[in-house]
Each structure stands twice: as C-alpha cells, then as structure tokens.
Amino acid sequence: MTAFQPMITGTRYVVSAGHYLATEAAMEILEAGGNAIDAGVTANLVLGVVQSEMVNIAGVAPIMVYIAETNKVLTLTGVGPWPKSASLDRFVQEFGEVPIGILRTVVPAAPDANIQALRRWGTMTFGDVAKAAIRYARDGFPMHVMMHSYIKDHVNTYRMWPDNREIYLPNDEPPIIGKPFIQTDLANSLQYMVDQEAAASGDREDGLNAARDAFYKGDLAATIVKYHKENEGLMTAEDLADFSCNIEAPKKVIYKNGGKPIDIYACGVWCQGPVMLQMIKLLEGYDLKSMGHNSPDYIHTLAEAFKLSFADREAYYGDPEYVDVPIDKLLSEKYAELRRKMIDPAHAWPELPPAGHFPGITPSPNVHTIGDGSPPAPTDTSYVGIIDKDGNAFSSNPSDVTFESPVIPGTGFAPSARGSQSWAVRGHASALGPGKRPRLTPNPALAIRPGKMVMPFGTPGGDNQTQANVQVLFNMELFGMNPQEAIEAPRFMTHSQPDSFSPHTAYPGKLTAESRIEEVTTDELSNRGHQVDRIADQTWKTAGVCVVRKNLETGVIEGGSDPRRPSRAMGW
Numbered sequence: 001m002t003a004f005q006p007m008i009t010g011t012r013y014v015v016s017a018g019h020y021l022a023t024e025a026a027m028e029i030l031e032a033g034g035n036a037i038d039a040g041v042t043a044n045l046v047l048g049v050v051q052s053e054m055v056n057i058a059g060v061a062p063i064m065v066y067i068a069e070t071n072k073v074l075t076l077t078g079v080g081p082w083p084k085s086a087s088l089d090r091f092v093q094e095f096g097e098v099p100i101g102i103l104r105t106v107v108p109a110a111p112d113a114n115i116q117a118l119r120r121w122g123t124m125t126f127g128d129v130a131k132a133a134i135r136y137a138r139d140g141f142p143m144h145v146m147m148h149s150y151i152k153d154h155v156n157t158y159r160m161w162p163d164n165r166e167i168y169l170p171n172d173e174p175p176i177i178g179k180p181f182i183q184t185d186l187a188n189s190l191q192y193m194v195d196q197e198a199a200a201s202g203d204r205e206d207g208l209n210a211a212r213d214a215f216y217k218g219d220l221a222a223t224i225v226k227y228h229k230e231n232e233g234l235m236t237a238e239d240l241a242d243f244s245c246n247i248e249a250p251k252k253v254i255y256k257n258g259g260k261p262i263d264i265y266a267c268g269v270w271c272q273g274p275v276m277l278q279m280i281k282l283l284e285g286y287d288l289k290s291m292g293h294n295s296p297d298y299i300h301t302l303a304e305a306f307k308l309s310f311a312d313r314e315a316y317y318g319d320p321e322y323v324d325v326p327i328d329k330l331l332s333e334k335y336a337e338l339r340r341k342m343i344d345p346a347h348a349w350p351e352l353p354p355a356g357h358f359p360g361i362t363p364s365p366n367v368h369t370i371g372d373g374s375p376p377a378p379t380d381t382s383y384v385g386i387i388d389k390d391g392n393a394f395s396s397n398p399s400d401v402t403f404e405s406p407v408i409p410g411t412g413f414a415p416s417a418r419g420s421q422s423w424a425v426r427g428h429a430s431a432l433g434p435g436k437r438p439r440l441t442p443n444p445a446l447a448i449r450p451g452k453m454v455m456p457f458g459t460p461g462g463d464n465q466t467q468a469n470v471q472v473l474f475n476m477e478l479f480g481m482n483p484q485e486a487i488e489a490p491r492f493m494t495h496s497q498p499d500s501f502s503p504h505t506a507y508p509g510k511l512t513a514e515s516r517i518e519e520v521t522t523d524e525l526s527n528r529g530h531q532v533d534r535i536a537d538q539t540w541k542t543a544g545v546c547v548v549r550k551n552l553e554t555g556v557i558e559g560g561s562d563p564r565r566p567s568r569a570m571g572w
Contacts, residue, residue, distance in 0.1 A: 004538075007484035008559040010571025012389045015039060016546035016559045018055075018382030018460060020568035021141060022046040023561075025132035026386060027570050029124070036386040037065060037122040038129055040394030041114045043384040045133035045190070047398050048110070048413075049183060050141050053150045053168065054380035054460070057133075057186065058215075058413040059400025061110035062267050063117050064250060064444045066454060068391035073448070075267045076117055077246045078396075079440045080107030080416055081319075083234035086434045091424040098432065098502040100157065100404050102233040104419035106438060107243045110398060111193075111215045116245055119208045121392075126211040127194040134194070137187035137412070140180030144566050146540065148177050150379055154403040163407035164414070186412025189220060216240045224415055227408050235415070250446070253277045253331055255284060257477050262453075264473070265446040269317045269325040272500070273443035276466040278309040280473070281336045289478045294490060294517055296524035297345065302474075303494045303511055303530065304343045306467055308353050310497035315355030315363035318429030319437040325429070326358045348529035351508035352496045364428040368498035371505040374533050375495040375512065377541035378462025381442050383567070385456035385548040387557050393548070395456035397442030397465075420502045441500045445469055454550045460565070461543035463500055464493050468543035476549075483547040483560030484569075490516035491542040507531075514542060540564045 008014060013030045017023040025046045026039035034042075040063070048057035062078035083106070091098060098104045115126060122129075151158060151174040158164045165172070167183060175181050193211040196218060200210035214220060221240045228235040250265040251274050264280055266273030282305045291298040316325050329335055335356065342353055355363050381399035405417040421439055422432035430439040441462050447455040459468050468491060475486035491514055495507040511530040513522050515537040522532045535541060544565030550557045559569030 001481055001485045001489055003484040003488045004563060005484065007482050008569040008571045010557045010559070011555055012572045013387060014548045014557040014559040014569060014571030015043065015386045016548050016561045016567065016569035017043045017384045018047055018544060018546065018565060018567045019050045020566060021050045021136060022384065023568045023570050026384070028132065029129065030388060034124050035122060035390065036388035036392040036394040037117050038124040039388070040384050040386050040396055041118050041122065042129040042132060044110070044114055044396055044398045045130055046136060047382045047384070049133045049137045049186065051147065051382050052183065052186070052402060053147050054401050055382045055398045056400035056402060056413055056416065057110060057190070058108040058415045059110050059398065060416055060418050060440060060442060061113040061396055061398040062271060062440065062442055062444055063113055064265065064267060064395040064446050064456070065117065065121055066393035066446055066448070067121060073250050073265050073446055075248050075250050076113045077248065077270060078109050078113040079270060079418060079437050080109040080243055081435045081437045082106050082419060082422070082432050083236060083239045084434045085234050085236070086432055088424065088426065088431055088433050091432060092426060095424060097424050098419050098422055102228065102231055102405055104417045105233060105235060105405055106416050106419045107235070107239050108416045109245055112212060112243060113245045115208050115212045119205055125204060126197045126208055130190050130194055134187050134190045137183040137190065140182040142178050143175040143181045145177055146566055148174050151175065157403045161406035163409050164402060167407060167412070168402065183412050185410055189411050189413065192219065216243060220411060223411055224408050231406070251277055251327065251331065253281050255280050255477070260449070262447055262449045262477065265448070267443055268320060269327050270319050270437050271440035271443045272313055272317065272466060273445065274327055274331065275309050275313050276443065276445065276469050277331055278312060279305050279466060279470050281331055282308060282339055285336060285340050288474065293479050294521065296521050299492055299521065299525060300345070300348065300528055301343065302470070303492065304349060306494045307349055307496050308339050308342060311352050311355040314352070314498060316361065316429055317439050322433065322436045323429045324361055326361055329358060330356070346528060348509065349496070350529060352506065362427070364430070365425060367425050367428070368504045368506045371507045375507045375510060378464055379460070379540065380462070381460035383444070383458040383460060383546045385458060385546050387454060387456065387548050387550045391454065391550065393446060393454050393456045395444035395446050395458055397444045397458050397460070399442045421500050423504065439500065441465060447473065452552055454552065455547065457545065457547040459543040459545040463497060464543045467493050468545050472545045472547065483549055483558050487545045487547060487560045487562050490514040490537065492517060493542055512541070514539065538564050
C-alpha cells in the first residue's frame with residue numbers, strides 16, 4: 001500500500017500526537033534535554049488547550065510508560081472516581097441514565113496523572129512542561145477545521161452554560177477557522193499551578209507536589225467545590241483532596257505471529273484496554289494473512305471477533321476495586337479457543353453474541369437502547385506516543401469534552417464528565433457508585449518484541465479505539481506495512497455493542513466500512529448478514545491512530561500519524 005504522506009524516521013527520538021502543535025511542543029522538550037515522559041506530559045497539556053473541545057486539562061489521562069533502564073512497563077490509571085455522595089438509586093429513580101450536565105462529573109484525574117508521571121519518571125519541572133500549553137492558551141492558536149466542526153455539532157449544549165458559551169461560541173457562533181482562539185482563564189489556571197510550584201521551598205519533588213496541590217487542595221479546588229455546591233453538583237473538597245491515581249502493572253498477551261512473538265500491553269479493566277487483548281488472542285487462531293488484507297473473510301473474521309470481545313466487556317468489565325472481573329480467564333488460550341467456535345465463517349451474528357460464562361460471577365444485565373440509521377461518530381480523546389534517545393516510551397490517551405458539563409467560571413476547564421461512561425443500572429459491572437471509577441474508553445497501548453522492537457500506539461474514537469488499534473497492528477505485523485501505511489489503510493468498524501457513552505445505544509449488526517474497501521467486498525459481507533454502511537474514505541469517524549516504532553537492532557525510530565485527524569509525527 002502507498003501512503004499519502006511520508007513516514008517520519010529518526011535516530012534520537014520521534015513523537016506522534018493528535019495535534020501538530022502538541023508534537024512540536026514535545027519535540028522542543030526533547031531538544032532541551034528532557035526525556036519521553038517530560039515530552040509526553042508536555043504534549044498532554046498542549047492537547048488540553050489546542051483540542052480542548054475533546055481533551056480536558058481537568059479530564060482523564062491514562063498513561064503507559066516503558067522505562068528502558070529497568071525494562072519495565074507500568075501504567076498510571078488516569079481516571080477519577082465518582083464523588084462519595086453519588087447514589088446509584090438516585091440516578092436510577094430520577095433519570096434512568098447519567099444525564100448531561102454537572103451530575104456526570106467525576107474527580108479529575110489528568111492533573112495528578114501528569115504530575116505523578118513527571119515526578120516518578122521525568123526530569124523537568126511543571127513550569128518547564130506547561131510553558132507551551134500556557135502560551136497557546138494565552139496567545140491563541142489558529143482555529144482548526146476539526147475543532148470548529150466539533151463545536152458546531154454540539155452548539156446547543158455549549159449554549160447551556162455561560163462560560164462554555166463565552167469561550168467556545170464567541171458572538172454565539174463557532175469560532176472562525178484560522179482565527180486565533182484564546183483561552184485566558186485556562187492559561188491563568190495553569191500559570192497558578194506553575195506559580196505555586198515556584199513558590200514552594202525544597203527540591204523538584206516538593207515543587208511538583210505544590211503544583212498538584214494547587215489543583216486538588218488550593219484555589220482551583222475551592223473554586224470547583226464552590227460551584228458544585230451552588231449548582232447541586234456532587235464534588236466536595238474531600239473528594240479532590242483524597243484522590244491519587246494508582247500505578248499498576250499492565251495486562252499483557254503474547255501474540256504468536258507466525259513464530260515472531262510480540263508482547264502486547266494494555267491498561268487494566270478500569271478501561272476497555274483488555275478488549276484489544278481479547279481480540280488479538282481470539283484472532284491468533286486464524287491464518288489471517290492467507291485470507292488477504294481487507295478481504296471478505298478477513299473483515300468478517302475480525303468483525304465477529306470484535307463482537308465477541310465486546311460482549312465480554314459489556315458483561316464483566318468495571319472498576320476492579322468494586323467488581324470481580326475474570327480477566328485472566330478472559331485472556332487465556334483455553335477461553336480464546338472456546339470463543340472461536342462461535343464464529344461462523346458464513347454468517348454474522350445479527351447482534352452482540354452472548355458473553356462467556358464464569359461460575360460464581362453474574363454477568364451484567366443486557367440493558368441498552370437500539371439506534372436507527374448510521375451510528376454517530378465518537379470524536380473525543382487524543383493520543384501521544386513518544387520514544388526518546390534512551391529508548392524510554394510514553395503512551396497516553398488524554399480526554400474529556402467541554403460540551404457535556406459546565407466550564408467552572410474563572411478556570412477555563414470543565415472537570416471530568418467521564419461519568420457519562422457509567423451505567424445507571426443496578427447489577428451492571430460498570431454501574432456508578434460512590435468512589436467507583438467509570439469504565440474508560442481511552443486505552444493507550446504498547447507493543448514490545450523483546451530485544452527487537454518497542455512500539456507505543458493508540459487512538460481517539462470511543463468504541464472504535466480497540467478496533468482501529470488491532471487493524472493497524474495487524475497491518476504491520478501480518479502484512480508488512482510500515483507505520484504510516486498501516487495507519488492510512490482503509491478501516492471498518494462494528495457497532496453491535498452498546499456505546500460506552502450514556503445512553504449506551506447499540507446498532508445491532510451494523511458494520512461501517514471506508515469507501516476504499518471494494519464494493520464487491522462489502523456486498524459479500526452483506527450476504528453474510530452484516531448491515532454494511534459505506535462511509536467516506538479517510539474519515540475521522542474511524543479513529544485517528546498514532547504509532548512510534550523503534551527497531552532496537554538498527555536504532556531507527558519510525559513514526560506514523562493519521563491524516564484522518566490533525567495529528568502529526570516528527571523526529572530527528
């Protein structure tokens with residue numbers, strides 16, 4: 001396959017991120033002597049400015065790092081819990097779902113995740129890594145097409161709250177493409193954190209703790225809590241002060257690709273990351289390469305495996321501190337072999353297949369709405385992948401929108417509305433509850449072939465994320481594409497699963513396919529029972545994958561970025 005834009009290569013470092021300004025800012029940090037974690041946090045913060053419609057400084061930020069010196073992969077959970085006063089009974093009785101607005105706010109995790117990553121594995125100060133984000137917020141950046149379109153699509157909800165309207169709808173209209181977009185309050189909030197760091201006595205760690213406390217215990221916390229109290233929100237000072245992200249070992253499967261095993265890492269079941277691992281493990285039992293890239297057999301097999309994996313997600317995934325998730329069994333060889341028997345090569349499941357059965361564990365009730373027509377496109381979230389000169393890797397999916405809940409006056413941010421990914425359903429593994437985390441869609445990934453290759457990768461796109469990641473990974477591993485070719489290759493998505501966002505709408509049997517997939521192929525898929533929608537080629541609706549891959553034997557680092565979105569790769 002021929003790519004439309006060149007693959008980036010480097011021997012020192014490479015960055016691929018969801019917006020070109022985030023990539024540039026991360027490169028500046030690397031040029032100044034910072035490592036992958038310093039640069040990654042920089043990019044996360046910049047994305048919270050230049051993509052603030054779908055990445056929130058006060059949102060979520062799951063992070064995965066590979067530390068070359070110790071040869072270890074670790075994760076920072078990067079999602080906050082429901083406030084302690086959250087009541088499932090109230091949401092069930094009053095709303096029947098998690099309603100749009102202040103009540104879907106959970107504790108913001110991104111500030112802690114970014115500062116923890118910086119403190120544990122970085123080398124720089126918060127002031128160093130926040131400089132670019134402050135500049136773009138205070139001085140502005142050219143409004144880009146996707147941001148404009150996103151705001152336009154959600155103009156009615158932006159109008160629901162004064163500060164959302166003032167920031168994102170100047171003159172009550174979406175910002176003009178190409179005009180500077182300025183977020184003064186957001187710049188001031190970040191500057192306040194930097195100033196608190198600078199005023200702290202002691203060493204670098206003391207300063208970073210002061211920057212963190214400025215958000216969770218200082219004036220920003222007080223402003224958030226006051227607004228919630230005055231507007232019937234749930235957030236308290238205790239909720240913020242008591243919060244800290246967990247550091248965990250990742251989940252892993254070994255994909256035995258024709259005698260070339262590769263370790264694939266994902267975050268835990270507090271997000272959907274292990275769904276990707278389930279997909280990979282299930283598909284390992286097929287000779288996919290012989291089917292041919294994007295052939296009817298290939299697409300059918302992947303789509304049915306996706307459905308089976310999503311069925312288990314819906315039945316069992318949730319905050320592991322509150323629910324028993326049989327993840328080791330779900331990722332086992334024995335279970336994958338059992339689930340393969342449910343794939344009929346000639347007939348598609350007309351809806352989501354049944355989940356697996358595990359004695360002693362009750363699956364979630366099958367409650368969702370059924371959608372008509374074409375599925376809406378999940379747009380929020382962004383991604384950062386980096387490899388530095390020492391071989392360290394950073395992989396992160398910062399996220400959270402500004403149209404679902406109010407921007408807190410004077411702060412410039414809307415604290416995490418990720419409660420939208422909880423369920424107001426009794427007995428559901430991902431039902432909301434006090435102190436419980438929503439099941440997150442953002443899920444950064446890493447692949448490592450020991451002694452041969454290290455590769456951070458990921459994408460925005462809600463329920464499309466794991467599907468896009470698997471397709472891009474297989475494009476490289478099975479069909480020999482370089483990262484840029486693998487990213488640009490046409491994609492398809494299944495939509496039988498309930499949407500992770502409230503009201504959790506499913507489109508049973510629906511399969512969307514980009515138009516470069518041949519019509520004779522989609523006709524055959526229709527004959528097998530898939531309800532195929534052919535959609536525009538290279539559309540942001542099929543995610544926006546970024547990949548950085550280092551050949552440990554040659555030292556060459558490759559970077560790919562998705563032209564479906566304003567993402568860019570840079571390297572040296």
